Amino acid sequence: MSTRLKNLVERLGGQLIGDETIEVIGIAPLHDATASQLTFLANSKLRAQAARTRAAALTLSPAEHEALGAEYHGARIVTDNPYAWFARAAQYFASLVAIPANPGVHPSAVVDPAAQLAADASIGPLVVIEAGAKIAAGAVIGAGCFIGRDVKIGAGTHLHSRVSFYAGCEIGARGIVHAGAVIGADGFGFAGDKGTWVKIPQTGRVVIGDDVEIGANTTIDRGAMTDTIIEDGVKLDNQIQIGHNCHIGAHTLMSGCTGVAGSAKIGKHCTFGGAAMILGHLTIADHVTISSGSLVPRSITEPGFYTGIYPLAKNAEWEKSAAIVRNLPAMREKIRELEKIIKSLSKESE
Amino acid sequence: MSTRLKNLVERLGGQLIGDETIEVIGIAPLHDATASQLTFLANSKLRAQAARTRAAALTLSPAEHEALGAEYHGARIVTDNPYAWFARAAQYFASLVAIPANPGVHPSAVVDPAAQLAADASIGPLVVIEAGAKIAAGAVIGAGCFIGRDVKIGAGTHLHSRVSFYAGCEIGARGIVHAGAVIGADGFGFAGDKGTWVKIPQTGRVVIGDDVEIGANTTIDRGAMTDTIIEDGVKLDNQIQIGHNCHIGAHTLMSGCTGVAGSAKIGKHCTFGGAAMILGHLTIADHVTISSGSLVPRSITEPGFYTGIYPLAKNAEWEKSAAIVRNLPAMREKIRELEKIIKSLSKESE
Amino acid sequence: MSTRLKNLVERLGGQLIGDETIEVIGIAPLHDATASQLTFLANSKLRAQAARTRAAALTLSPAEHEALGAEYHGARIVTDNPYAWFARAAQYFASLVAIPANPGVHPSAVVDPAAQLAADASIGPLVVIEAGAKIAAGAVIGAGCFIGRDVKIGAGTHLHSRVSFYAGCEIGARGIVHAGAVIGADGFGFAGDKGTWVKIPQTGRVVIGDDVEIGANTTIDRGAMTDTIIEDGVKLDNQIQIGHNCHIGAHTLMSGCTGVAGSAKIGKHCTFGGAAMILGHLTIADHVTISSGSLVPRSITEPGFYTGIYPLAKNAEWEKSAAIVRNLPAMREKIRELEKIIKSLSKESE
Numbered sequence A, B, C: 001m002s003t004r005l006k007n008l009v010e011r012l013g014g015q016l017i018g019d020e021t022i023e024v025i026g027i028a029p030l031h032d033a034t035a036s037q038l039t040f041l042a043n044s045k046l047r048a049q050a051a052r053t054r055a056a057a058l059t060l061s062p063a064e065h066e067a068l069g070a071e072y073h074g075a076r077i078v079t080d081n082p083y084a085w086f087a088r089a090a091q092y093f094a095s096l097v098a099i100p101a102n103p104g105v106h107p108s109a110v111v112d113p114a115a116q117l118a119a120d121a122s123i124g125p126l127v128v129i130e131a132g133a134k135i136a137a138g139a140v141i142g143a144g145c146f147i148g149r150d151v152k153i154g155a156g157t158h159l160h161s162r163v164s165f166y167a168g169c170e171i172g173a174r175g176i177v178h179a180g181a182v183i184g185a186d187g188f189g190f191a192g193d194k195g196t197w198v199k200i201p202q203t204g205r206v207v208i209g210d211d212v213e214i215g216a217n218t219t220i221d222r223g224a225m226t227d228t229i230i231e232d233g234v235k236l237d238n239q240i241q242i243g244h245n246c247h248i249g250a251h252t253l254m255s256g257c258t259g260v261a262g263s264a265k266i267g268k269h270c271t272f273g274g275a276a277m278i279l280g281h282l283t284i285a286d287h288v289t290i291s292s293g294s295l296v297p298r299s300i301t302e303p304g305f306y307t308g309i310y311p312l313a314k315n316a317e318w319e320k321s322a323a324i325v326r327n328l329p330a331m332r333e334k335i336r337e338l339e340k341i342i343k344s345l346s347k348e349s350e
Helices: A005-012 A042-053 A062-071 A082-095 A313-326 A328-349 B005-012 B044-051 B062-071 B080-099 B313-325 B328-347 C005-012 C044-049 C060-069 C082-097 C315-328 C328-349
Strands: A016-017 A037-040 A055-058 A075-078 A182-185 A188-193 A198-200 A205-208 A217-220 A228-230 A287-290 A304-307 B015-017 B037-042 B058-060 B075-078 B184-185 B191-192 B196-199 B206-208 B219-221 B228-230 B288-290 B305-307 C015-017 C035-038 C058-062 C075-078 C180-186 C190-193 C196-199 C205-207 C219-221 C229-230 C289-291 C302-308
Touching: A005 A016, A005 A075, A005 A082, A037 A082, A042 A062, A055 A062, A055 A082, A062 A075, A082 C190, A082 C196, A182 A205, A182 C289, A188 B080, A198 B080, A205 A217, A217 A228, A304 B313, A313 B313, A313 B328, A313 C302, A313 C315, A328 B328, A328 C315, A328 C328, B005 B015, B005 B075, B005 B080, B037 B080, B044 B062, B058 B062, B058 B080, B080 C082, B184 B206, B191 C082, B196 C082, B206 B219, B219 B228, B305 C315, B313 B328, B313 C315, B313 C328, B328 C015, B328 C328, C005 C015, C005 C075, C005 C082, C035 C082, C058 C060, C058 C082, C060 C075, C180 C205, C205 C219, C219 C229, C315 C328
Parallel strands: A037 A055, A055 A075, A182 A217, A205 A228, A287 A304, B037 B058, B058 B075, B184 B219, B206 B228, B288 B305, C035 C058, C058 C075, C180 C219, C205 C229, C289 C302
Antiparallel strands: A016 A075, A188 A198, B015 B075, B191 B196, C015 C075, C190 C196
């Protein structure tokens, strides 16, 4: 399963400086790489470490190539984005050992005759596919998935085990959905009436674009009357909750345990740290970054980096500061009083 | 699938003012409704928009009916709670297009002969039902559900795909449980012993009342020695965690990602914003509202609206305010010092 | 199903003081125990209640035994850790009524011929086991589980319904994994490239030690290049998310909804309250306790109890204090101004 450097740069781009016949069997971090592995330098603080690497070759940017100079003697692959090059090389090495899914329908699957399956789609054991569903070419439906009526699964999309797609929902091409994800459960909509709750039927769908990855046990609710939309290239980590009628812009990335309440409209190229919480009926501009654990209570109209986290401290210190936080209005009042006294003292002393 | 207004008010109540033969095919928000749809006015700020709606009819309160006067010329349905009326009308329209579940047991289901199934219950493909379980009339058990020993599923309750009920748990009538929910896993109970944890068997059950809705991937743990109780009409969104021995009062509503630690006793008619976190062994009164993202560390004895969230800011501003929050005790000390000096200065100047 | 006290102390240790022929049928809390149940005193505040218990016997520490003296007349079991003794006694009583799993493979399970199953392992209905997987002696695989290629399930480990183990992951002996848990989904790793995200293949595994319990719908991601490690005796509650390449030290306990970002290294014997959030690429020492709802943004090098939670208040009061929190830098500036004025006033008055 080894590959020559020449082959890699032909596939992935980059300028090879050094012996193009060198064989590599994989990729590893700087400090770990052996003489048969590639490595990469994506952080200039690690330049000295890079100079000492035992790796077969080093992928780095033109600027680092200059800066490293003659300190490093091995083969180099120079590319504008070494980290992305590394990711693509890792994908290539992973593809060499991947076990392809079996095309066709496992005999234990329960597939409605009115579902449409591409001939080379792979339907795993104990999958249920209802009438009207369409599974496109090369899609892989893992063991125990549930695909409701009229669901559409795009070409090359891979559902891992035990994913549920409710009726009418769809996902585009080249998606990845991890185990236990639930796409299209009812949004949380009720009208209060004399102390009880009347359910508002959730008749919209979830519509997911191309190249979307959805983490394990993540849930995306269907819209109330219109659809919940996840645009192309969105990446959602595990245990994320997306409420009904949300719209998540292209290439936005959300870390684990993030929650988005209903009807939030989130821009493109946003990044959310873990367990961020976004309230509903608000708009977030493109290119916004939210820190882990922060709650977004209102619209954000400008790109930027936003945070709202109570600082961690030893519990005894927290007890003291938290008690004052509660009493901040009293403290402000005290300062105003002092200010007045000082003013009058100042006048007296004039 | 169209319906006359006359038919709707006969079913759902309300006073019809206008042409009762008008046919409508559905319901939509004010700004979206076409001439063949109903709409509703539930927020007086939208009155001007309501006056201009193209909808076939407008549902509104007596007060709004007065206020709108002759500004709006179409048919009106006057009712005390237009939003609840809208919800029920939407349910009616949804029922017209709903595909009924097939009564009977799918041949791929694995049902113990000692389970009791109502003749008209619908047991989906690849369901597992263990001995002693009882599935009542009209219940729907979705694909891939697991129903443990002696579980009781009430009349008309609908379990979507891949729901697990552990042994002995029960849910009442007309419930809805979304995909991936887990009812009755062991509560989290351990006794520490010389640095290791000894498991405390969780021998209670989960007992859920009537008209309860449970969101996708929500988990409700069984009690340690007594039961975890969810009363009638409770609505739980997705990815909620309810610890062992909790008691959730009737008609309480919890938004997504909320967590409730063990042995919390929560009142009736409470409302929890998303990702609220309630500690264990505490009591929350009826009619309490908790803001999203707030942590409830102690009992709440009075109804009201409670909040505890660090305010969001640009990260650079947050850095400054958070640094001061840590040092609030020092700031308070400084203010006290200033106060003393001012006092002595004031005396001198007397 | 009753047992003599003599039998219990022979099995579980402790010094029996009183009639060893007393028969008990179970265990209950102090206030609940009947004359045929055992109870225990683990909290000295409940000593007066213990003196009045109707229980058949009281388990307590040597110190409480002394303190209680002649106030209590019934049988006693004296042991250093009454709560752990209670837990083990409860386990014993639970074992008397437990329904053993059936050894062998349910006919509806889909097991690859190249999987290795111990003869006495129990493979439930509609389980999928792929090639190369090894299920050790006495393991129980619940209904609807998915066991990927080359997965190893240790001796006596019990997977409840609908658990997924991705290819290559493993768990040791005597583990418990609750319904819906997902072990080994891809870690969340992407390299940014011109506004899109390039997936970094996640080729490590999840390796879980012995005596680990994992809650319902909890997710543990596989490592990117090396493994995610969960050491012996770790206890994870429901809906926990563990990122790729994390290392969780032995006997650490995490309550529900906790999240741990990638590459966090957490010590042994730590305790995390519910919904704690731990950022990635940090280290937490042994014996650290984190309060519920706290975010850990940096390494913690000293054992201790840490907290960072915005204090809960009535919403109107919170509005006031939160507004000041935002303006703390201005308040500090004001205090500095006052300080200067006071200094100059003080000099004048000298």
